[in-house]
Amino acid sequence: MQPKEYDVVVMGAGIAGAMIARALSRYRLRVALVDRANDVGTGASCANSAILHSGHDPSPGSLKAEMNRRGNELWHDLVHELEVGHRWTGAMIIALGEEQLPGLEKLLARGTENQILGLEIISRAEVLRREPLLTPDVSGALWTPTAGVIDPFGGTVAAAENAVTNGVSLFLNAEIHDAVVSDGALVAVQTTAGEFRARWFINALGVHADDFMHLVGDRPDFAITARRGEYFIFDPNRVQVQNVLFPMPTDKGKGILVSTTAHGNTFVGPNAEEVADKEDTTATRDGMAEILEGGRRLIPSLESRDIIAGFSGVRATGNANRDFVIEISAAVGGLLNVAGIESPGYVSAPAIAERVEGLLRDAGLEMVVKPEWNPHRNARPAFKELNHEQRSDLIRRNPNYGRIVCRCENVTEGEIVDAIHSPVPARDYDAIKRRCWLGTGRCQGSFDYPRVMEILSRELDVPMTAVTKKGPGSEFLARTTKG
Amino acid sequence: MTCDTSYDVIVIGGGPAGLAAALSARAEGNVRVLLIERNDSLGGILPQCIHNGFGAVIFGNDLPGPEYAYRYQEQVEAADIDVMLDTMVMDLTPERDLYAMNATHGYLHFRPRSIILAMGCRERTRAQIRLPGSRCAGVYTAGTVQRLVNIEGYMPGRRFLILGSGDIGMIMARRLTIEGAEVVGVLELLPFLTGLRRNFVQCLQDYDIPLHLSTTVSNIIGGQRLEAVETVRVDEELQPIPGSTKRIECDSLLLSVGLIPENELSLKAGVHLDSRTGGPLVDSTMATNVPGIYAAGNVTSIYDLVDYVSKAGEVAGRHAARYAGAAGTARGGDAVEATVAMRPGQNVGTVIPQQVRIDTTGREEVTLMLRPNALIERKVSVEVWDGDRPIISFRENYSRPAEMMVHTLRAKQMQALAEANERELTVVIQ
Amino acid sequence: MSTYEQIPGDTDHGASDEGGNERSIICLRCPRGCEISTTLDGYGGIVEIFGNVCKLGRDYVEAEIADPRRILPTSVRVRGGERPLVPVWTPKPIPKGRLLDLARATRGIELEAPVAVGQVVIENWEDLGVDLVTSGAVRRV
Structure with a gap:
């Protein structure tokens, strides 16, 4: 098979890869988007909490904080440009009992430092007015008005479709099995769909981003831990939560939340379990019990018999201060890594794409805007x-x-x-x-x-x-x- | 979109309940009847139930499902009943505005005088029983496989394990064996068989298919396609017994884990549901709480035999036609308005109907359908209690959750209901 | 994993004190599925049938001991129809041991649409006095 020649090959068609491909489709560049699955967005991008976080939560000064805030801002336009199912619901972080109330002040302070607008602590009575199904133990909440919910696969496929319509070549069932490094630079990757040669390779391989880095001899110390999160969806005729409800965050993460989806269902999840096999999206009996119990701490009336579906996803937690890695490789030429994109990765994706675009431009990639570029993608009738x-x-x-x-x-x-x-x-x-x-x-x-x-x-x-x-x-x- | 108000009765669903309802409505008098079916043929689930076991009550014959359906279809075709196939009812209001659609006529709006809900039921799925494991191909509900094998003509695998000892599961175990597949076993979470005993004998025992009681699936293993299932024994509280797991190689797992009445339209129309049956609360004329809306068959509660589904359809059709003929007068056109509620008590899972209309004229026969929730293999007494005293009692040979008890109230028993002090009576099995 | 425990199926209890055999049989004549106990003599003849058994049940047990038979429901191929298969059955039961033989014998059969309900597909299969008959209809397309 003849090698395929491109200016940029984006590896991994999750939300980050799809957004990057779309951003690059604006320029006179030959861009390929490759994924090993039979479809785009089959990894963490389609099995997550589907929340467009406001950005109050990441550590101030981190890349996560910056990407989240900017990503949320960009999504407010993108949902229209790409016609993606969404609802700007706002979100509430729920304090239970008097002892959790001081925590709300800390969250408010952190959010303010992250420059998130409109944050407000609301009273128990107001929280219960907005969400009557909440536990009576609620003592107050932090209200983050800029948060929303999105159809997560819908966003990924919309970005990929828009990229393809603007000239990006999409290759599915293209699993990477080897790479060619020549004179310190990555020049080709070999996949089950043939060889791809390019000036630039974007590593957006999700839980496998570290494996690819190690394959080409980049950052042997960097490692991604796969953390599995399981979720349940409830029969909308039986349970209807109107809001995005977070418990108070802990060191382990944002905790088990109860939320409405863009589609109007109610769901509960995720737990966070480290799994050795990065593909392990199986559902476990213990995990199922854990998330139901977690959900009931917020909404006590959740019943297992009202569950209509379950799903689980694996998030890519990097060991670089648990922050995102978005940088041109120092060790290997022609490689740009987008790694460790765990929560709030989805909401951050448009900002990540913007950053990648800037890094490539700074590195000398010539970017001439195509006048015919169309940012708009029409949703098909639902x-x-x-x-x-x-x-x-x-x-x-x-x-x-x-x-x-x-x-x-x-x-x-x-x-x-x-x-x-x-x-x-x-x-x-x-x-x-x-x-x-x-x-x-x-x-x-x-x-x-x-x-x-x-x-x-x-x-x-x-x-x-x-x-x-x-x-x-x-x-x-x-x-x-x-x- | 113009509103078609020319129909007196519209029946939603062309399965056994709907077929019988349409026929009996038409037979009641000069009413225009429309039967709407979402599939491309009538009969509901019956055309795929190619085994015999249907018709003993109605036809006095043991018939295969397709033939049972065919006998009704012939009558419907001969009667002056309009039928719309491939047509989906999309919306229904309490005012009986009915929106339906199909590829030929597009979007349609009807407002009949009465409506019969006969949408049947659907199968419980993997998510509802929270089966853990991989989401690979090869996990199907038994009814889906029945359709694939018997109607579409495809076998979804070569080596099958079946979860659930309900009738569909056992019948599919035999069916797959007859078609040359290997059925490695049937698992049942409960300590007893949940389907009919005759099916255990003629579907499993006759074909040497093992049944494992108090056993369930603890893991589903496979990447793209199912490779194996891990099973586990459970204790009396249905909790897994540590160390009892076993790996069974198979490429298909069939789920036969129960049925749920299909009531999305009922809810849209403001029909009240019974949390026990999952179907509309109906009285002895199969009327729901919404005037002019009736319900019959598996949409109200899961039946054990299709013959009784047809019988319920007959009752609903008759009364819906009367209502249509007497719109604007008393509900159902009957003078008798008093009702008593039948509440399930000890050992009783569900009672259909939930309300009995008091009619001591003897014109209307009322049949109680009880679903026991306890397995008692001896003669039992079924009693209707008015406060602290039994006012009706009758004997049954046994109490089995797989089988309904069918009891037609005699004149004296109806009189006892009429004289009851309480408006809510309790039905018990002792 | 144990099998068949606590299920009242057809069981052979082995030799009884009187030298005969005891067997319990689930009657398949109606959906009730009564469990009927019998004592057999040493030659397979019925000595006694226990319990409250109806006429159908008595007949069933006698037949089940002398010559157990079952109904076979299956399907056969159809050419030129709106569906690829039509359901068939043996309205009368066939010897239990021949069920899978008949199932195999139906595999090669292909009917030409249209097919009507009640159409005889195999007449008097292997001189057993049993026909294979369609139980559904398939229209021609």
């Missing part, structure tokens, strides 16, 4: 969100929207076909699920599996037995009944 008249119009234009495939979330065949043929194509069941929220409701896909398999088989022109849940090796069907 049938469920439309009113009766809009739905009627849509079906008249395309009868595919008249066929409901997912009964709980009212996802239509039209939306599924759209997703399969979108700029970042959905090629498996989970990819459609992430884009359309199909199978995320109460039945968890029981009804839609067979229909979606048929649609994937038809649109991708592959046999039913080749349709997968999440890429090669995860085929749903073994054979025909009589075969």
Whole structure:
């Protein structure tokens, strides 16, 4: 296979990689975005707390603090530019009992030092007025009005789609297995989708960022610990929390929160468990009990029988003062590392991309703006969100929207076909699920599996037995009944 | 969008409850009936239930599911009933504004005089029983596999483990074996079988498929596709027994862990649900709390036999038609307004209907459907208590959670209900 | 892991004091699934049937001891139909030991759509007096 030549290769299509690719798509550069999975954003970017943090929490003066504050600011425009599902809910950090009240003052002081606007300590009565389901033990809260919630995969795929539409080449199922360093500079990476040569390589490999650094001989002392966080989603007909509710933070992190999603569900999580295997997103019995118990400290009425789904993600905690690493490698030429991007990584991603852009420019990469660059990405219609008249119009234009495939979330065949043929194509069941929220409701896909398999088989022109849940090796069907 | 007000009765759902309801509504008199079904054919779940065991009560015959459905379909086609297939009801209001859609007609708005909810149920999933482990391919609900194997014509794996000894799980164990797959076993968390005993014999024992009681899944192992399942024995409190885990190699795990009534539309229409059944609170005419809205079948509570689902549909259809004919007069068109509530007491899980309309004229037959929640393998006494005294009692041969008790109230028993002091009575099994 | 504990299935209790065999059998005639106990003589003949057994149950036990039979529900392929398969069954039971043989025999069968309910697919299979019959319909497309 001929090596592919680029100016910049962005490795890892999570939220950071996608935002970086999009930022670079503005310039006359040949940019590739590569990921080993069958879709973009399948790692921590799609399994996290989905919160656009205000930035009150990181240590003042850290890169995290700066990126968070700036990222939050950028997202306020980006959610419109990229048409991503979101809600600017604000967030409350809840103090329980009199003994936690002084902690609120400290948080307020830290937030003020981080230049976060609008922070306010609110009374017990006011907290309970805003969130009546909260425990009566609440004694007050810090209100952070600039926080919000977002559809986390939606943001990643929107950024990737916008990048692709603006000329970035996307390569999926491209797992990196080797790299070529020549005269102290990284010149090529070898992947299962062939060799990529470039002047610059951006390492945005999430939990594997350290592995890549070590592969090319960069910073052997830097290590990423994978910390698994598990979550539960509740039936919206049974539990409805209106806010983002944090417990008081501890040394270990922000704690187990209860929050509404951009979609209007309520969820609880995460715990934080170090896992040896960086891919280990399995759910455990103990972890499940831990987060339910944690959630009940804030909302005592949470019942396990109202859980409709669970998920878990692995966050990349770096050992460099637990701060983000966003820097050009000192040891290897042509490499820029974006590593240790744990919480608040998602909200920080647009700011990280801005910083990467600046670092590359300072390092001499010529960046000429393309006049045809279009920052806007149009979301595809989400049938469920439309009113009766809009739905009627849509079906008249395309009868595919008249066929409901997912009964709980009212996802239509039209939306599924759209997703399969979108700029970042959905090629498996989970990819459609992430884009359309199909199978995320109460039945968890029981009804839609067979229909979606048929649609994937038809649109991708592959046999039913080749349709997968999440890429090669995860085929749903073994054979025909009589075969 | 214009509102179509030409229908007297609209039935939502073309499964056994909806088919029977549409027929009995039409038979009640000169009413226009529309049956709306979201699938591309009638019969609900029955066309995929290709095993026999249906129709003993209604047809006096032991029939396979598709044939049971076919007999109703034939009658519906012969009757003057409009049917819309591939049509999804999207919204329903307490005023009976019904919004539906399909690819041919687009978005539709109806306002019938009465509505029958017959949406059936769905399966409990992996998330609801909080199964730990990997989220790989190869974990399915039993009903999904039944559809894949029997309707779509595909086998989702080669070596299966089944969690849950409910009827669908056992029936699928046999079905997969007949189609040449290996079924390595059926696990049941509880210390007893949750499905019918006949299915244990003819689906598991006949095919040498082992059943493991007090055993559940403790881990799901696999990257892209399921590779193995870790099982664990549980104690009397259903807690895992340390050291009892075992690894079972398989490429598919089937879940047969219960059914839940499907009531999203009911909630939109302001219908009150019973927290025990998960379905609408209904009276003995299958009327809900919302005037003109009736409910029947698995949407109200999970039944054990389809024949009784059809019977409930008949009751709902009859009364919905009467309501439609007598709109603006008394609810249901009946003069009798007094009701007594039936509350589940000792050893009783659920009671359908939750309210009995007092009718001592003998015109209306009222059948109580009780779901026991205790396994008692001896003769039991079922009693209805009015405060501190039993006013109705009858015998049953046993009490099994897998089977409902069906009791049609006799005239004397209805009279006893009419004379009860309390408005809420308690049903117990002793 | 133990198997079948506490489940009242068909069990052979072995030799009884009188030299015969005791067996309990779950009746499959109706969904009730009564457990019926019997004593057999040394030649497989029924000495006694215990318990409150209905006529159907008595018949069932006699048949189950002499010649156990079961109904086979399965499906066969359809060509040119709206669905790839049509459900079939044996309205009368076949010898238990032949269930999987018949299942295998159906594998190669392919019907031409349209298929009606009640269509005979195999008549008098292996002279056992049992037909394989469709229990569903498939329209032609």
